[in-house]
Amino acid sequence: LKIHAIIGMLNFVGSWMSLEKYLIRGGNPLYGEVEVSGAKNAVVAILSATLLANGVCRIENIPNIADVTTSLDILDNLGAVVKRINKNTVEVDSRPVASHTVPHDLARKMRASYYFMGALLSRFGTAKVAMPGGCNFGVRPIDKHLKGFMALGAAVAPMENGMIELKADRLVGNSVYLEASVGATVNVMLAAVKARGVTVIENAAKEPHVVDLANFLNSMGADIRGAGTDVIKIRGVDRLYGTTYSVIPDQIEAGTFMAAAVATGGDVLVRNVIPKHLESITAKLLEMGAEVEEYDDYVRVCRRGPILHCNVKTMPHPGFPTDMQPQIAVLLAMAEGTSIITESIFDNRFQYMDELRRMGADVLVDGKVAVIQGGKPLTAAPVKAVDLRAGAALVIAGLAAKGTTEVEDIHHIERGYECIVDKLRRLGADIELVDQTEQVLRTAL
Numbered sequence: 001l002k003i004h005a006i007i008g009m010l011n012f013v014g015s016w017m018s019l020e021k022y023l024i025r026g027g028n029p030l031y032g033e034v035e036v037s038g039a040k041n042a043v044v045a046i047l048s049a050t051l052l053a054n055g056v057c058r059i060e061n062i063p064n065i066a067d068v069t070t071s072l073d074i075l076d077n078l079g080a081v082v083k084r085i086n087k088n089t090v091e092v093d094s095r096p097v098a099s100h101t102v103p104h105d106l107a108r109k110m111r112a113s114y115y116f117m118g119a120l121l122s123r124f125g126t127a128k129v130a131m132p133g134g135c136n137f138g139v140r141p142i143d144k145h146l147k148g149f150m151a152l153g154a155a156v157a158p159m160e161n162g163m164i165e166l167k168a169d170r171l172v173g174n175s176v177y178l179e180a181s182v183g184a185t186v187n188v189m190l191a192a193v194k195a196r197g198v199t200v201i202e203n204a205a206k207e208p209h210v211v212d213l214a215n216f217l218n219s220m221g222a223d224i225r226g227a228g229t230d231v232i233k234i235r236g237v238d239r240l241y242g243t244t245y246s247v248i249p250d251q252i253e254a255g256t257f258m259a260a261a262v263a264t265g266g267d268v269l270v271r272n273v274i275p276k277h278l279e280s281i282t283a284k285l286l287e288m289g290a291e292v293e294e295y296d297d298y299v300r301v302c303r304r305g306p307i308l309h310c311n312v313k314t315m316p317h318p319g320f321p322t323d324m325q326p327q328i329a330v331l332l333a334m335a336e337g338t339s340i341i342t343e344s345i346f347d348n349r350f351q352y353m354d355e356l357r358r359m360g361a362d363v364l365v366d367g368k369v370a371v372i373q374g375g376k377p378l379t380a381a382p383v384k385a386v387d388l389r390a391g392a393a394l395v396i397a398g399l400a401a402k403g404t405t406e407v408e409d410i411h412h413i414e415r416g417y418e419c420i421v422d423k424l425r426r427l428g429a430d431i432e433l434v435d436q437t438e439q440v441l442r443t444a445l
């Protein structure tokens with residue numbers, strides 16, 4: 001019993017101490033079909049919004065990933081009744097919630113814990129949420145979120161003990177100009193949905209998950225128009241109700257499998273997608289010489305010839321997503337010729353290039369620009385996933401490289417990709433999850 005308890009503890013600690021890793025023997029082209037899960041960045045917003053329902057919310061097509069577990073743990077910690085119906089469906093009854101505090105240990109596990117600020121403020125007129133965690137791309141301030149809350153009448157207390165504290169006697173609709181921030185747009189929507197009067201968000205983010213949250217809130221009885229355009233109008237309502245809702249497919253997971261198909265010279269049907277959400281990714285892959293066929297809810301991606309070099313600039317939706325930047329960099333490292341990537345969303349999203357260089361990529365980074373001299377074959381190496389999408393990119397590189405690549409720090413990857421190992425194996429990849437926890441323990445004993 002004792003040894004099981006220790007193993008259990010080490011399993012938990014292990015994922016944070018690099019005791020779990022992926023072993024990838026590269027070189028197999030991917031063939032077959034893969035089913036894309038629900039969108040991470042939509043579901044984390046939707047789960048926090050269940051706090052606003054005066055009834056049970058049943059959410060379907062949720063991805064079985066660590067960020068969902070964290071969101072559900074936060075809801076549970078606040079006092080909601082959370083029922084896992086199956087691995088992709090959950091029911092949340094937030095009526096019993098009485099707490100408005102999200103503590104450090106939970107908030108630090110992901111970026112999206114900042115959505116509990118908007119949801120709790122909307123529900124209680126007060127919120128106390130620890131600073132969020134998530135991927136490290138340099139400084140990730142939350143000033144735009146706070147500016148949005150203040151425009152609706154909330155006061156922000158000076159930060160104490162790492163906690164952000166918000167208070168409003170009554171939230172009142174207003175006009176809010178945001179500089180295209182996904183998180184701030186979602187947070188202002190959450191805060192405004194039950195505010196008195198009309199809120200107009202100008203220069204709103206247009207990402208598919210922003211639209212999905214608006215659709216979810218509308219299905220609860222909210223009055224939100226214009227999501228997916230620059231201007232979102234929210235007429236506050238007094239009450240929101242329980243609902244049943246299915247989360248949209250994950251645009252970035254789909255793009256990751258598309259890139260993996262191209263990297264390995266394979267032929268893959270990527271199922272359960274909204275092709276419209278993939279347009280900028282599809283356009284780039286076509287420019288790089290891949291073949292992409294679009295159908296109603298799936299795309300077929302294959303590559304027969306060489307990968308062609310090109311330039312990529314990340315932009316807010318409908319531009320090329322920053323969350324696909326590392327995966328596309330792997331393809332450009334394989335392409336003959338010089339490519340330039342300009343990262344225009346985050347200040348420091350090239351940290352993974354050090355890892356990619358270990359695999360033979362020739363990359364020069366200067367601030368927000370990376371110059372890739374392609375055409376050198378990727379070779380296997382031990383590498384670390386420095387963040388979620390960087391980790392996915394290293395998996396793709398490992399699938400394409402000769403030899404056995406070891407990817408460590410995979411907890412980053414498992415925050416956002418459901419069953420990535422199983423899905424890739426079904427496509428013919430030689431990838432396995434190796435857990436050294438027990439081995440380390442037995443050596444220690």
Ligand code: EPU
Pocket residue numbers: 040041044111112135139140141142143144145146180181182183184205207322323345346347388389416
């Ligand atoms: N920014 C500020 N102040 C703020 C908020 C943002 O200066 O108050 C800056 C950011 O530092 C960044 C830019 O504005 O330079 C845009 O950031 P945005 O707010 O749009 O990003 P986010 O809400 O922090 C979400 C996704 C990210 C995705 C970005 C951009 C979630 C939970 N996260 O982050 O997803 O990269 O939008 O599309 O939705 C991922 O899934 O791997 C991921 C990192």
